[in-house]
Amino acid sequence: MTDGISTAEYADRRARLSEHVRTLGAAGYVVCDPTYITYFTGFRFLSTERPTVYLQNAAGDDVIFVAEFELERTRAEADFERIETYPEYPGLEHPMRILARVADDLGLRGTIAADHDGYPGILGYIGPKLSEVTGAEIIDIAAQIETMLARKSRAEVELLRESGRWCSHAHRLLQEYSVPGSTEAEASLRAQSEATLTMLAERGPGGLLGSGDGVKAGYRGQIGHRSAWAHAVAHNIRFQPGQVLVSETGAPVWGYHAELERTMVIGEPTDRMRWLFDHMLAARKAAFDAIVPGATSADVDGAVNAYFEKHGLTSYWRQHVGHGTGLRVHETPFIDVGNSAPLQPGMVFTVEPGLYDSEVGGFRHSDTVAVTEDGYELLTDYPDDLKSLVIPANG
Numbered sequence: 001m002t003d004g005i006s007t008a009e010y011a012d013r014r015a016r017l018s019e020h021v022r023t024l025g026a027a028g029y030v031v032c033d034p035t036y037i038t039y040f041t042g043f044r045f046l047s048t049e050r051p052t053v054y055l056q057n058a059a060g061d062d063v064i065f066v067a068e069f070e071l072e073r074t075r076a077e078a079d080f081e082r083i084e085t086y087p088e089y090p091g092l093e094h095p096m097r098i099l100a101r102v103a104d105d106l107g108l109r110g111t112i113a114a115d116h117d118g119y120p121g122i123l124g125y126i127g128p129k130l131s132e133v134t135g136a137e138i139i140d141i142a143a144q145i146e147t148m149l150a151r152k153s154r155a156e157v158e159l160l161r162e163s164g165r166w167c168s169h170a171h172r173l174l175q176e177y178s179v180p181g182s183t184e185a186e187a188s189l190r191a192q193s194e195a196t197l198t199m200l201a202e203r204g205p206g207g208l209l210g211s212g213d214g215v216k217a218g219y220r221g222q223i224g225h226r227s228a229w230a231h232a233v234a235h236n237i238r239f240q241p242g243q244v245l246v247s248e249t250g251a252p253v254w255g256y257h258a259e260l261e262r263t264m265v266i267g268e269p270t271d272r273m274r275w276l277f278d279h280m281l282a283a284r285k286a287a288f289d290a291i292v293p294g295a296t297s298a299d300v301d302g303a304v305n306a307y308f309e310k311h312g313l314t315s316y317w318r319q320h321v322g323h324g325t326g327l328r329v330h331e332t333p334f335i336d337v338g339n340s341a342p343l344q345p346g347m348v349f350t351v352e353p354g355l356y357d358s359e360v361g362g363f364r365h366s367d368t369v370a371v372t373e374d375g376y377e378l379l380t381d382y383p384d385d386l387k388s389l390v391i392p393a394n395g
Contacts, residue, residue: 004207004254005155007079010042013148017141018056021113024139028057028106029113030130034122035327036115036145038255043078044207045070050089051119051127053099057107065099089125100133108136115142150324150332151346157370157379159256160326160348162203164368164380166251167260170195170217171382174247178239178391180266185236188218199251207254215251222246227263227361230319230354241267241393244361250329257329259350260380261366267393269386273363276316276355277386280363283307283353284384287321287335291369291376297339304353305337316357322350325368347371348379 017040021029031037031054034047043064045052052070056062061082066074068085075083084102086095096118103112117138118129131138152160173191196214199206208214221232223239227246239245245264250257263280265273283304290303301321308314320336325348333339333347347370354364368379383389 004159005042005153007042009153009155010040014040014056014060014062016148017145018058018060020144021141022058024111024113024141026058026111026113026139027136028055028108029141030055030103030108031114031145032116032119033142033145035149039145039149039327041078041080043074043080044209044255046209047122049123049125051086051095051099051125053119055103055106055108059107061106063102063106065095065102067095090127094127095119096127096130096133099130103134103136108134110136111139112136113139113141115140115145146332149326151344152326152348152370153346156256156326157346157348159253160258160368160370161379163251163253163256163258164260166195166199166215166253167249167258167368167380168382169198170215170249170251171247171260171262174217174249175262175264175389175391178245178264178266180239180241180393183236183238184219184221184223184234187239188234191217195251203253206252208252213252215249217249218247219245220248222248222362225358225361228356228358230356230362230364239266239391244273244363245391246362246364248366255327257325257327258368258379259325259329259352259366260368260382261352261364262382262384262389263363263365264389264391265386266391269390270360272357272360274386276357276360276363279311279313280353280355280365281384283313283355284351284365287351287353288369288376291343291371293374294342296342297333297335298337300335300343300351301337301339308355313355316355317353318356319354321353322366322369324349343371345371345373 050067053065063082064080086098177187221234223237224243227244249260286303286307290300322335324331352366356362370377
């Protein structure tokens with residue numbers, strides 16, 4: 001079993017951010033984004049319209065600010081020395097005005113670094129800006145935090161590697177249950193339920209937030225001609241011979257998410273299906289080959305675009321090569337020709353170039369990749385050849 005992130009690593013993250021904040025001349029920082037709070041403290045919570053805010057001053061003193069009903073759980077499941085609360089949102093006195101007094105008591109005055117100028121509009125939240133209630137100048141540090149999230153530590157990469165292993169387990173079940181006569185919902189619910197229960201039995205909850213959280217496995221409607229819609233939605237379609245399927249799997253391990261997707265075909269593939277599948281694999285190889293020391297995100301996406309242009313396939317292209325993944329399933333770096341930022345060791349992203357033919361279907365594999373000093377490491381492992389991904393038409 002892989003443990004979560006260590007207390008020492010969380011402390012190091014906060015120290016690095018605090019050092020950056022000091023260079024800005026700020027008295028400290030305020031973090032409102034739920035992912036950021038988890039990244040810096042390990043505190044996990046259900047994000048709602050009720051603000052949860054983390055504050056730290058230049059001396060390293062910190063406070064977690066939560067709704068009153070969260071106090072008991074926060075004391076039991078976290079190790080904050082100081083917890084401040086407010087009665088409810090919106091309450092007779094708005095939580096942001098109570099937060100202003102907490103910030104002042106912590107010494108956050110004059111100039112404050114923050115990821116948002118106030119709590120973001122989550123689930124209908126409305127409230128005054130942080131600058132308004134504190135009278136302070138707010139310096140935006142969201143970009144700096146995103147840069148920190150982008151480069152994973154060894155512990156984070158290991159969590160993503162384990163997530164990838166559970167993705168593979170779930171995909172094997174999904175492929176087994178995706179037979180003619182069954183439906184999208186039946187195959188998906190069986191696969192993700194069995195995979196989740198096995199994961200819980202072997203490694204414990206691993207930081208799940210809700211009872212319904214767990215391994216994800218399914219198609220999200222990417223079945224038949226709908227598989228050419230890269231972001232389709234589920235329709236509980238019944239599986240039939242001749243369909244192209246584009247799967248999706250994910251598995252949260254202490255909040256970290258790898259991604260594994262495969263293109264499959266029910267029954268004997270047609271010549272055009274084979275042609276599109278083979279070109280998809282070749283474009284994928286072009287992306288992998290472009291992940292070398294000194295490369296940029298644009299280089300990787302550009303290599304795939306060049307392959308498509310060379311073979312007259314640009315009309316079948318619809319999206320960039322990939323995106324970062326970690327505590328969120330989509331985060332920086334975005335592997336796109338418009339992103340000239342260099343790839344750096346520790347970055348983790350998906351590689352998923354696709355070809356989409358509205359008459360035949362979509363052809364896309366997705367694997368999770370970690371950038372290393374000399375190239376890359378695959379964190380997901382599942383067959384990628386067409387023979388292994390054909391589902392018998394007779395069930």
